[in-house]
Amino acid sequence: MNFKRSKVLYEEALKFLPAGVNSPVRAFRQVGGTPIYFLKGEGCYLIDEDQHRFLDFCNSWGPLITGHRHPEIIRALEKQLNYSLTLGTPHYLEIELAKKVIEPIQKEIPTIQKIRFVSSGTEAVMSAIRLARGYTGKNKIIKFEGCYHGHLDSLLVKAGSGLATFGQPSSLGIPKSFSEQTIVLPLDSEESVEEAFKKYKGDIACVIIEPVPANNGLLIQRKEFLKFLRTITLENESLLIFDEVISGFRVQYSGASGYYQIHPDLVTYGKILGGGLPVGAFAGKKEIFSMISPDGPVYQAGTLSGNPLAMAAGLAQLNLLNESIYKDLEDKGQYLESNLKKIFEEKLPEFSIVRLASIFWIYINSKKEPIRRADQIHSDSMSIYAKFFHHCLNRGIYLAPSGYEVGFLSTPMTYQDLNVFLEVVNEFKI
Ligand SMILES: Cc1ncc(COP(=O)(O)O)c(C=O)c1O
Numbered sequence: 001m002n003f004k005r006s007k008v009l010y011e012e013a014l015k016f017l018p019a020g021v022n023s024p025v026r027a028f029r030q031v032g033g034t035p036i037y038f039l040k041g042e043g044c045y046l047i048d049e050d051q052h053r054f055l056d057f058c059n060s061w062g063p064l065i066t067g068h069r070h071p072e073i074i075r076a077l078e079k080q081l082n083y084s085l086t087l088g089t090p091h092y093l094e095i096e097l098a099k100k101v102i103e104p105i106q107k108e109i110p111t112i113q114k115i116r117f118v119s120s121g122t123e124a125v126m127s128a129i130r131l132a133r134g135y136t137g138k139n140k141i142i143k144f145e146g147c148y149h150g151h152l153d154s155l156l157v158k159a160g161s162g163l164a165t166f167g168q169p170s171s172l173g174i175p176k177s178f179s180e181q182t183i184v185l186p187l188d189s190e191e192s193v194e195e196a197f198k199k200y201k202g203d204i205a206c207v208i209i210e211p212v213p214a215n216n217g218l219l220i221q222r223k224e225f226l227k228f229l230r231t232i233t234l235e236n237e238s239l240l241i242f243d244e245v246i247s248g249f250r251v252q253y254s255g256a257s258g259y260y261q262i263h264p265d266l267v268t269y270g271k272i273l274g275g276g277l278p279v280g281a282f283a284g285k286k287e288i289f290s291m292i293s294p295d296g297p298v299y300q301a302g303t304l305s306g307n308p309l310a311m312a313a314g315l316a317q318l319n320l321l322n323e324s325i326y327k328d329l330e331d332k333g334q335y336l337e338s339n340l341k342k343i344f345e346e347k348l349p350e351f352s353i354v355r356l357a358s359i360f361w362i363y364i365n366s367k368k369e370p371i372r373r374a375d376q377i378h379s380d381s382m383s384i385y386a387k388f389f390h391h392c393l394n395r396g397i398y399l400a401p402s403g404y405e406v407g408f409l410s411t412p413m414t415y416q417d418l419n420v421f422l423e424v425v426n427e428f429k430i
Contacts, residue, residue: 001394005049009037030402031386036393041068043412046398054398055417057407061400062246063271065329065358066320067412073275076316077309084308093311100318101269101283108258111265114289117281117306121245121270122150124280125208127300128266129154131282132206132239134298135291140200142207143167144187146374148215149208149243149268159184187219188372190228197236206239206266207232211256212247214406216374218354218361223260230262239288245270245280249318250408251357252326259357275317277310329358329409332418336360336409339422348428350384358409362388362399377404384430395424 013020019027021035028035037049044067046056056068066073080093098115105112118124129141129152141154149155157167157179167182169175183200185192187209197204207229213219233240242264248255249272257264266284273279293299304310337355340362344351350366363371364381371377385403392399397420399407 001050001052003034003036003048003050003052006036007034009049010034013037025400025402025405028401030382030404031389033390035401043067043069044410044417052396054393054396055413055421056398056410057421058398058400058405059408059410060276061271061405062250062408063274063276064410065250065272065408066317066325067410068276070275070317070320072320073313073316076275076312080309080312086304086307086309088303091306091308091311093308093315094306097311097315097318100315101273101281105254105258105283108254108261109263109267111263111285112257112267112283113286115281115283116289116292116300117279117311118302119278119304119307119310120150120280121243121268122152122280123302124245124268124270124282125149125155125241125243126152128241128268128282128284129206129208130300131288131292131298132241132266134296135288136205136237136239138203138205138238140181140183140204142183142185142193142196142204144209144213145184146187146216146219147208147210147213147243149210150245153178154182155208157182157184159186186373186375187213187221188225190225193229193232197232197238201236204236204238206241208241208243210246211242211244211260211262211264212251212356212359214246214359214361216404217363217371217377218356218359218406219372219374220354220356220370221372226260226262230264233265239265241266241268243268246359246406249273249321250359253321272317273314274310275313275315277307277313278304279307279310279314325411326357328411332409332413332415333358333360335415336418336421339418340425343422343426347426348430350381350430359406360409361406363403387430388428391428392421392424395427397421397424 010020021027039049040047046054153174156171158170160166160168166180167184169179183196244255244267248269251259268282270280291298340353350364354361364384382403
Protein backbone atom coordinates (compact mmCIF):
# COMPACT_ATOMS: atom_id res chain seq x y z
CA MET A 1 0.00 0.00 0.00
CA ASN A 2 1.17 3.49 -0.74
CA PHE A 3 0.41 5.96 2.06
CA LYS A 4 1.46 9.00 0.03
CA ARG A 5 -1.10 11.50 1.26
CA SER A 6 -0.86 10.27 4.86
CA LYS A 7 2.86 10.98 4.73
CA VAL A 8 2.26 14.51 3.43
CA LEU A 9 -0.34 15.13 6.13
CA TYR A 10 1.97 13.76 8.78
CA GLU A 11 4.71 16.22 7.76
CA GLU A 12 2.16 19.04 7.89
CA ALA A 13 0.75 17.88 11.22
CA LEU A 14 4.23 17.81 12.78
CA LYS A 15 4.44 21.56 12.29
CA PHE A 16 1.45 22.17 14.54
CA LEU A 17 0.58 19.09 16.60
CA PRO A 18 3.08 17.40 18.93
CA ALA A 19 4.12 14.15 17.20
CA GLY A 20 1.41 14.98 14.64
CA VAL A 21 -1.38 13.63 16.85
CA ASN A 22 -3.77 14.48 19.66
CA SER A 23 -3.38 11.30 21.69
CA PRO A 24 -0.04 9.50 21.98
CA VAL A 25 -0.82 5.93 20.86
CA ARG A 26 -2.04 7.26 17.50
CA ALA A 27 1.54 8.22 16.64
CA PHE A 28 2.49 4.57 15.85
CA ARG A 29 5.52 4.76 18.16
CA GLN A 30 4.81 1.24 19.46
CA VAL A 31 4.70 -0.33 16.01
CA GLY A 32 7.03 1.94 14.04
CA GLY A 33 6.32 3.83 10.84
CA THR A 34 4.26 6.97 10.56
CA PRO A 35 0.60 7.40 11.44
CA ILE A 36 -2.10 7.04 8.85
CA TYR A 37 -4.54 9.91 8.43
CA PHE A 38 -8.09 8.75 7.96
CA LEU A 39 -10.82 10.41 6.03
CA LYS A 40 -13.92 8.54 7.07
CA GLY A 41 -15.57 5.58 8.69
CA GLU A 42 -18.27 3.45 7.07
CA GLY A 43 -19.84 0.60 9.04
CA CYS A 44 -16.95 -1.63 10.07
CA TYR A 45 -14.51 0.00 7.65
CA LEU A 46 -12.10 2.90 7.86
CA ILE A 47 -11.07 4.75 4.70
CA ASP A 48 -7.78 6.63 4.73
CA GLU A 49 -6.66 9.73 2.84
CA ASP A 50 -5.10 7.53 0.16
CA GLN A 51 -8.46 5.79 -0.39
CA HIS A 52 -7.44 2.47 1.16
CA ARG A 53 -10.18 0.59 2.96
CA PHE A 54 -9.48 -1.20 6.25
CA LEU A 55 -11.55 -3.57 8.33
CA ASP A 56 -11.54 -1.69 11.63
CA PHE A 57 -10.86 -3.67 14.82
CA CYS A 58 -9.78 -0.57 16.73
CA ASN A 59 -13.27 0.93 16.62
CA SER A 60 -12.09 4.32 17.89
CA TRP A 61 -10.79 2.47 20.98
CA GLY A 62 -14.14 0.99 21.87
CA PRO A 63 -17.11 3.31 21.33
CA LEU A 64 -18.21 2.01 17.93
CA ILE A 65 -20.07 -1.15 18.93
CA THR A 66 -22.48 -0.67 16.02
CA GLY A 67 -19.77 0.58 13.67
CA HIS A 68 -19.08 3.95 12.13
CA ARG A 69 -21.91 6.38 11.42
CA HIS A 70 -24.82 4.09 12.20
CA PRO A 71 -27.84 5.56 10.33
CA GLU A 72 -29.92 5.79 13.53
CA ILE A 73 -27.23 7.81 15.29
CA ILE A 74 -26.81 10.08 12.25
CA ARG A 75 -30.58 10.58 12.13
CA ALA A 76 -30.71 11.52 15.81
CA LEU A 77 -27.89 14.01 15.34
CA GLU A 78 -29.49 15.55 12.25
CA LYS A 79 -32.72 15.99 14.16
CA GLN A 80 -30.95 17.54 17.12
CA LEU A 81 -29.08 19.98 14.86
CA ASN A 82 -32.42 21.70 14.30
CA TYR A 83 -32.71 22.39 18.00
CA SER A 84 -29.33 23.20 19.48
CA LEU A 85 -25.59 22.61 19.47
CA THR A 86 -25.27 23.50 23.12
CA LEU A 87 -27.74 24.96 25.55
CA GLY A 88 -25.90 25.18 28.85
CA THR A 89 -29.27 24.56 30.49
CA PRO A 90 -31.09 21.44 31.63
CA HIS A 91 -32.88 19.69 28.78
CA TYR A 92 -35.05 16.70 27.98
CA LEU A 93 -32.44 14.44 26.36
CA GLU A 94 -30.31 14.38 29.51
CA ILE A 95 -33.25 12.88 31.37
CA GLU A 96 -33.94 10.41 28.57
CA LEU A 97 -30.34 9.18 28.48
CA ALA A 98 -30.16 9.00 32.29
CA LYS A 99 -33.32 6.85 32.29
CA LYS A 100 -31.97 4.70 29.47
CA VAL A 101 -28.90 3.93 31.56
CA ILE A 102 -30.37 3.67 35.03
CA GLU A 103 -33.71 1.90 34.61
CA PRO A 104 -32.50 -1.30 32.91
CA ILE A 105 -29.17 -1.49 34.75
CA GLN A 106 -30.71 -0.88 38.18
CA LYS A 107 -32.79 -4.05 37.76
CA GLU A 108 -29.53 -5.99 37.81
CA ILE A 109 -27.30 -3.64 39.81
CA PRO A 110 -29.44 -1.86 42.40
CA THR A 111 -26.62 0.54 43.37
CA ILE A 112 -27.00 2.38 40.04
CA GLN A 113 -29.46 5.06 41.12
CA LYS A 114 -28.14 8.45 39.98
CA ILE A 115 -25.92 9.55 37.12
CA ARG A 116 -24.07 12.69 36.10
CA PHE A 117 -22.83 13.21 32.57
CA VAL A 118 -19.43 14.68 31.70
CA SER A 119 -17.44 14.86 28.47
CA SER A 120 -14.79 12.11 28.75
CA GLY A 121 -13.84 8.98 30.62
CA THR A 122 -11.01 10.82 32.35
CA GLU A 123 -13.43 13.44 33.66
CA ALA A 124 -15.82 10.72 34.84
CA VAL A 125 -13.09 8.96 36.81
CA MET A 126 -11.71 12.22 38.22
CA SER A 127 -15.18 13.20 39.45
CA ALA A 128 -15.93 9.75 40.89
CA ILE A 129 -12.65 9.76 42.85
CA ARG A 130 -13.37 13.23 44.25
CA LEU A 131 -16.86 12.13 45.19
CA ALA A 132 -15.49 9.00 46.91
CA ARG A 133 -13.04 11.10 48.90
CA GLY A 134 -15.67 13.69 49.76
CA TYR A 135 -18.21 11.09 50.81
CA THR A 136 -15.87 8.97 52.93
CA GLY A 137 -13.73 11.82 54.28
CA LYS A 138 -10.70 9.62 53.49
CA ASN A 139 -7.70 10.40 51.29
CA LYS A 140 -6.00 7.39 49.78
CA ILE A 141 -7.07 5.42 46.75
CA ILE A 142 -6.09 1.94 45.63
CA LYS A 143 -5.58 1.23 41.95
CA PHE A 144 -4.08 -1.74 40.12
CA GLU A 145 -1.01 -2.03 37.94
CA GLY A 146 -2.21 -2.65 34.39
CA CYS A 147 -5.49 -0.74 34.71
CA TYR A 148 -5.83 2.61 32.94
CA HIS A 149 -8.36 5.16 34.10
CA GLY A 150 -7.56 8.19 31.96
CA HIS A 151 -4.88 10.83 32.43
CA LEU A 152 -5.87 12.43 35.72
CA ASP A 153 -2.92 13.20 37.99
CA SER A 154 -3.87 10.91 40.84
CA LEU A 155 -4.10 7.87 38.57
CA LEU A 156 -1.03 8.35 36.39
CA VAL A 157 0.82 6.52 39.07
CA LYS A 158 2.87 3.34 39.04
CA ALA A 159 3.74 1.05 41.92
CA GLY A 160 6.40 2.18 44.35
CA SER A 161 9.04 -0.22 45.60
CA GLY A 162 7.60 -2.97 47.75
CA LEU A 163 3.99 -3.98 48.15
CA ALA A 164 1.44 -1.48 49.39
CA THR A 165 3.84 1.46 49.39
CA PHE A 166 3.11 4.91 47.98
CA GLY A 167 2.91 5.14 44.21
CA GLN A 168 5.35 7.00 41.97
CA PRO A 169 4.19 9.43 39.27
CA SER A 170 4.26 7.69 35.89
CA SER A 171 4.46 11.04 34.11
CA LEU A 172 6.45 14.18 34.71
CA GLY A 173 4.31 17.04 35.91
CA ILE A 174 2.64 15.19 38.74
CA PRO A 175 3.67 16.29 42.23
CA LYS A 176 4.84 13.46 44.47
CA SER A 177 2.38 14.65 47.08
CA PHE A 178 -0.41 13.64 44.66
CA SER A 179 0.94 10.21 43.82
CA GLU A 180 1.56 9.52 47.50
CA GLN A 181 -2.18 9.35 47.94
CA THR A 182 -2.40 6.50 45.43
CA ILE A 183 -1.48 2.94 46.31
CA VAL A 184 -0.77 0.79 43.26
CA LEU A 185 -1.18 -2.96 43.71
CA PRO A 186 -0.83 -5.99 41.43
CA LEU A 187 -4.04 -7.41 40.02
CA ASP A 188 -5.16 -10.88 41.10
CA SER A 189 -3.68 -10.61 44.61
CA GLU A 190 -6.01 -10.61 47.61
CA GLU A 191 -3.00 -10.52 49.95
CA SER A 192 -1.72 -7.18 48.60
CA VAL A 193 -5.13 -5.57 49.02
CA GLU A 194 -5.41 -6.92 52.57
CA GLU A 195 -1.96 -5.60 53.39
CA ALA A 196 -2.79 -2.14 52.04
CA PHE A 197 -6.02 -1.95 54.04
CA LYS A 198 -4.12 -2.98 57.15
CA LYS A 199 -1.32 -0.48 56.56
CA TYR A 200 -3.54 2.52 55.77
CA LYS A 201 -6.39 1.59 58.06
CA GLY A 202 -9.17 4.15 58.09
CA ASP A 203 -7.72 6.26 55.27
CA ILE A 204 -8.69 4.42 52.06
CA ALA A 205 -11.45 6.30 50.27
CA CYS A 206 -11.90 3.82 47.46
CA VAL A 207 -10.62 0.96 45.39
CA ILE A 208 -10.86 1.59 41.66
CA ILE A 209 -10.53 -1.18 39.09
CA GLU A 210 -11.41 -1.89 35.50
CA PRO A 211 -13.47 -5.01 36.24
CA VAL A 212 -12.40 -6.23 32.81
CA PRO A 213 -8.91 -4.71 32.54
CA ALA A 214 -8.57 -3.95 28.83
CA ASN A 215 -5.88 -1.30 28.58
CA ASN A 216 -2.79 -3.40 29.11
CA GLY A 217 -3.76 -6.48 27.27
CA LEU A 218 -6.99 -8.12 28.33
CA LEU A 219 -6.33 -9.27 31.89
CA ILE A 220 -9.54 -11.10 32.75
CA GLN A 221 -9.81 -11.35 36.53
CA ARG A 222 -11.11 -14.17 38.69
CA LYS A 223 -14.66 -13.41 39.80
CA GLU A 224 -13.61 -14.27 43.37
CA PHE A 225 -11.03 -11.49 43.28
CA LEU A 226 -13.62 -8.92 42.22
CA LYS A 227 -16.04 -10.20 44.86
CA PHE A 228 -13.28 -9.98 47.44
CA LEU A 229 -12.81 -6.29 46.54
CA ARG A 230 -16.52 -5.75 47.20
CA THR A 231 -16.27 -7.43 50.58
CA ILE A 232 -13.11 -5.73 51.81
CA THR A 233 -14.30 -2.25 50.77
CA LEU A 234 -17.59 -2.79 52.62
CA GLU A 235 -15.75 -4.02 55.71
CA ASN A 236 -13.53 -0.95 55.70
CA GLU A 237 -16.16 1.66 54.80
CA SER A 238 -14.38 2.43 51.53
CA LEU A 239 -16.09 2.69 48.17
CA LEU A 240 -15.68 0.28 45.29
CA ILE A 241 -15.50 2.01 41.91
CA PHE A 242 -15.82 -0.05 38.75
CA ASP A 243 -14.34 1.82 35.81
CA GLU A 244 -16.59 0.60 33.02
CA VAL A 245 -15.48 3.12 30.39
CA ILE A 246 -14.65 0.17 28.12
CA SER A 247 -16.72 -2.67 29.58
CA GLY A 248 -19.95 -0.69 30.09
CA PHE A 249 -22.51 -1.57 27.37
CA ARG A 250 -19.78 -3.71 25.77
CA VAL A 251 -19.52 -6.88 27.84
CA GLN A 252 -23.30 -6.70 28.06
CA TYR A 253 -25.69 -3.77 28.51
CA SER A 254 -25.14 -3.76 32.27
CA GLY A 255 -21.40 -4.05 31.72
CA ALA A 256 -19.04 -6.08 33.85
CA SER A 257 -21.05 -5.23 36.99
CA GLY A 258 -23.96 -7.16 35.47
CA TYR A 259 -21.75 -9.88 34.02
CA TYR A 260 -20.14 -10.63 37.39
CA GLN A 261 -23.24 -9.69 39.42
CA ILE A 262 -21.24 -7.40 41.69
CA HIS A 263 -22.70 -4.13 42.99
CA PRO A 264 -20.09 -1.38 43.05
CA ASP A 265 -20.81 1.91 44.85
CA LEU A 266 -19.85 3.98 41.83
CA VAL A 267 -19.42 3.14 38.16
CA THR A 268 -17.79 5.24 35.46
CA TYR A 269 -18.90 5.08 31.84
CA GLY A 270 -17.70 6.58 28.55
CA LYS A 271 -17.01 5.39 24.99
CA ILE A 272 -20.18 3.50 23.87
CA LEU A 273 -22.33 5.78 26.06
CA GLY A 274 -21.60 8.69 23.69
CA GLY A 275 -22.34 6.83 20.45
CA GLY A 276 -19.14 8.34 19.00
CA LEU A 277 -19.45 11.76 20.61
CA PRO A 278 -17.48 12.85 23.69
CA VAL A 279 -19.46 11.61 26.68
CA GLY A 280 -18.51 10.20 30.05
CA ALA A 281 -20.60 9.63 33.15
CA PHE A 282 -20.37 8.49 36.71
CA ALA A 283 -23.25 6.74 38.40
CA GLY A 284 -24.04 5.13 41.71
CA LYS A 285 -25.87 5.29 44.97
CA LYS A 286 -28.30 8.12 45.67
CA GLU A 287 -26.86 8.66 49.10
CA ILE A 288 -23.36 9.20 47.69
CA PHE A 289 -24.72 11.53 45.00
CA SER A 290 -26.39 13.67 47.68
CA MET A 291 -22.84 14.91 48.35
CA ILE A 292 -22.32 16.36 44.88
CA SER A 293 -22.76 20.05 44.04
CA PRO A 294 -25.15 21.80 44.24
CA ASP A 295 -26.85 19.39 46.69
CA GLY A 296 -23.65 18.78 48.60
CA PRO A 297 -20.12 20.09 49.16
CA VAL A 298 -18.24 18.02 46.52
CA TYR A 299 -17.75 20.40 43.59
CA GLN A 300 -18.16 19.14 40.03
CA ALA A 301 -19.27 20.97 36.87
CA GLY A 302 -18.87 21.23 33.09
CA THR A 303 -19.72 23.78 30.37
CA LEU A 304 -20.52 21.06 27.84
CA SER A 305 -21.70 18.38 30.30
CA GLY A 306 -24.92 16.86 29.01
CA ASN A 307 -24.33 18.46 25.60
CA PRO A 308 -27.53 17.95 23.56
CA LEU A 309 -25.81 16.52 20.47
CA ALA A 310 -23.82 14.12 22.63
CA MET A 311 -26.93 13.09 24.56
CA ALA A 312 -28.83 12.54 21.29
CA ALA A 313 -26.05 10.35 19.91
CA GLY A 314 -25.76 8.42 23.19
CA LEU A 315 -29.49 7.83 23.36
CA ALA A 316 -29.64 6.63 19.75
CA GLN A 317 -26.69 4.35 20.47
CA LEU A 318 -28.20 2.78 23.57
CA ASN A 319 -31.54 2.38 21.79
CA LEU A 320 -29.75 0.16 19.27
CA LEU A 321 -28.46 -2.25 21.90
CA ASN A 322 -30.50 -5.34 22.68
CA GLU A 323 -30.11 -9.02 23.49
CA SER A 324 -29.84 -10.10 19.87
CA ILE A 325 -26.98 -7.67 19.21
CA TYR A 326 -25.01 -9.03 22.15
CA LYS A 327 -25.77 -12.59 21.06
CA ASP A 328 -24.60 -11.82 17.51
CA LEU A 329 -21.37 -10.26 18.81
CA GLU A 330 -20.78 -13.23 21.12
CA ASP A 331 -21.27 -15.69 18.22
CA LYS A 332 -18.88 -13.75 16.01
CA GLY A 333 -16.43 -13.47 18.91
CA GLN A 334 -16.52 -17.24 19.39
CA TYR A 335 -16.02 -17.80 15.67
CA LEU A 336 -13.03 -15.47 15.55
CA GLU A 337 -11.50 -16.90 18.72
CA SER A 338 -11.82 -20.56 17.77
CA ASN A 339 -10.48 -20.01 14.25
CA LEU A 340 -7.59 -17.86 15.42
CA LYS A 341 -6.72 -20.54 17.97
CA LYS A 342 -6.60 -23.12 15.17
CA ILE A 343 -4.26 -20.97 13.07
CA PHE A 344 -2.06 -20.21 16.08
CA GLU A 345 -1.81 -23.88 17.05
CA GLU A 346 -0.90 -24.92 13.53
CA LYS A 347 1.31 -22.07 12.42
CA LEU A 348 2.05 -19.51 15.11
CA PRO A 349 2.56 -21.33 18.41
CA GLU A 350 3.91 -18.15 20.04
CA PHE A 351 0.56 -16.41 19.49
CA SER A 352 -2.48 -16.52 21.78
CA ILE A 353 -5.89 -14.94 21.90
CA VAL A 354 -8.05 -14.12 24.89
CA ARG A 355 -11.59 -12.80 24.53
CA LEU A 356 -14.56 -11.66 26.53
CA ALA A 357 -17.74 -10.84 24.59
CA SER A 358 -16.65 -8.55 21.72
CA ILE A 359 -13.29 -7.58 23.25
CA PHE A 360 -10.27 -9.62 22.20
CA TRP A 361 -6.53 -9.45 22.63
CA ILE A 362 -3.95 -11.14 20.46
CA TYR A 363 -0.67 -11.55 22.31
CA ILE A 364 2.61 -13.29 21.96
CA ASN A 365 3.52 -15.63 24.78
CA SER A 366 4.24 -19.28 24.23
CA LYS A 367 3.18 -20.18 27.79
CA LYS A 368 -0.51 -20.89 27.53
CA GLU A 369 -1.60 -20.03 31.06
CA PRO A 370 -4.15 -17.20 31.49
CA ILE A 371 -2.55 -13.78 31.92
CA ARG A 372 -4.09 -11.85 34.79
CA ARG A 373 -1.38 -9.41 35.77
CA ALA A 374 0.48 -6.70 33.87
CA ASP A 375 3.91 -8.13 34.80
CA GLN A 376 3.09 -11.35 32.91
CA ILE A 377 3.17 -9.51 29.58
CA HIS A 378 6.47 -9.90 27.74
CA SER A 379 7.54 -6.47 26.54
CA ASP A 380 10.13 -8.04 24.20
CA SER A 381 7.27 -9.68 22.27
CA MET A 382 6.11 -6.25 21.14
CA SER A 383 8.53 -6.24 18.20
CA ILE A 384 6.72 -9.33 16.85
CA TYR A 385 3.38 -7.58 17.35
CA ALA A 386 4.73 -4.59 15.38
CA LYS A 387 5.55 -6.89 12.45
CA PHE A 388 2.12 -8.53 12.73
CA PHE A 389 0.41 -5.12 12.85
CA HIS A 390 2.10 -3.94 9.62
CA HIS A 391 1.42 -7.27 7.91
CA CYS A 392 -2.29 -6.81 8.68
CA LEU A 393 -2.31 -3.09 7.88
CA ASN A 394 -0.84 -3.66 4.43
CA ARG A 395 -3.61 -6.18 3.74
CA GLY A 396 -6.47 -3.92 4.78
CA ILE A 397 -6.88 -4.83 8.46
CA TYR A 398 -6.65 -2.04 11.01
CA LEU A 399 -5.65 -3.31 14.46
CA ALA A 400 -4.74 -1.01 17.34
CA PRO A 401 -1.21 0.31 16.77
CA SER A 402 0.13 -1.20 20.00
CA GLY A 403 0.45 -4.76 21.23
CA TYR A 404 -0.88 -3.69 24.62
CA GLU A 405 -4.21 -2.65 23.15
CA VAL A 406 -7.25 -4.86 22.64
CA GLY A 407 -9.43 -5.24 19.57
CA PHE A 408 -13.20 -4.78 19.34
CA LEU A 409 -15.85 -6.35 17.17
CA SER A 410 -18.69 -4.27 15.81
CA THR A 411 -22.12 -5.38 14.63
CA PRO A 412 -21.65 -4.55 10.91
CA MET A 413 -18.76 -7.05 10.71
CA THR A 414 -19.86 -10.13 8.78
CA TYR A 415 -18.48 -13.66 8.93
CA GLN A 416 -17.01 -12.89 5.53
CA ASP A 417 -15.13 -9.94 7.01
CA LEU A 418 -13.84 -12.16 9.81
CA ASN A 419 -12.72 -14.74 7.24
CA VAL A 420 -10.72 -12.07 5.41
CA PHE A 421 -8.95 -11.28 8.68
CA LEU A 422 -8.36 -14.99 9.39
CA GLU A 423 -6.86 -15.44 5.93
CA VAL A 424 -4.50 -12.50 6.51
CA VAL A 425 -3.41 -13.95 9.87
CA ASN A 426 -2.94 -17.34 8.20
CA GLU A 427 -0.43 -15.78 5.79
CA PHE A 428 1.67 -14.23 8.54
CA LYS A 429 5.19 -15.52 9.19
CA ILE A 430 7.24 -14.32 12.15
C1 LIG B 1 -11.13 2.07 31.48
C2 LIG B 1 -10.88 3.49 31.03
N1 LIG B 1 -11.11 4.48 31.89
C3 LIG B 1 -10.94 5.77 31.53
C4 LIG B 1 -10.49 6.10 30.28
C5 LIG B 1 -10.32 7.52 29.89
O1 LIG B 1 -11.29 7.89 28.98
P1 LIG B 1 -11.06 9.13 27.99
O2 LIG B 1 -9.97 8.72 27.05
O3 LIG B 1 -12.39 9.32 27.34
O4 LIG B 1 -10.68 10.29 28.85
C6 LIG B 1 -10.23 5.09 29.36
C7 LIG B 1 -9.75 5.41 27.99
O5 LIG B 1 -9.31 4.60 27.25
C8 LIG B 1 -10.43 3.75 29.73
O6 LIG B 1 -10.21 2.75 28.89
